[in-house]
Amino acid sequence: MQVSHITDVVQTPALCRLAHYIRQHGEQWQAGDEAPDLERFEQELHAHIMAFEREMIAEELCRYDVSAEEVIVDGIPYQRSLASSETYVSAAGPVTVTRHLYRPAGRSTKSIWPLELRAGIVGELWTPRAARQGTFVMAHLTPREGATLFAELGGRQPAASTLDRLPKTLSARWEANREHWEAA
DSSP: OHHHHHHHTOOOOOOOHHHHHHHHHHHHHHHHHOOOOOOHHHHHHHHHHHHHHHHHOOOOOOOOHOHHHEEETTHHHHHHEEEEEEEEEEETTTEEEEEEEEEESSSSOOOOHEEEHHHHHHHHTBHHHHHHHHHHHHHHHHHHHHHHHHHHHHHOOOHHHHHHHHEEEEEEEEHHHHHHHHHH
């Protein structure tokens, strides 16, 4: 990692808020009136660290985007048509980034988001790690129990309905490619 990159990281808003929180917490100990609540400290520290993690994931996701005038996928040229923001479910919580849409010529053609293809976004919503974690939880819990578990752990907090759709999305993709993948 280059020193200039480290300097940029130190100046992220979430990391600055984390540093401020840690200083402020230290001042509570110096005041000496009463010991701070450890559970509250753990919860707030975790929330600050997750905010920093979301900033880093958003920055990394942006690197997967493409902003060329044209891209070619499987020999088909796609023209850039617009840029818009999207919120994805990451292991650290919701992450919003701007990405570019590309369309092939003609009507009734399917557009693509290169960021989603390059990053391996699952079901147009989940980062790969978040999808793997969500799938694991759904294999063991109901959607409501899974949502409750994620809320307790902090970070991402997908709704029960979002969790419920994840295995269905993965199952449809698996079934479409099952014979090929099983043969491999």
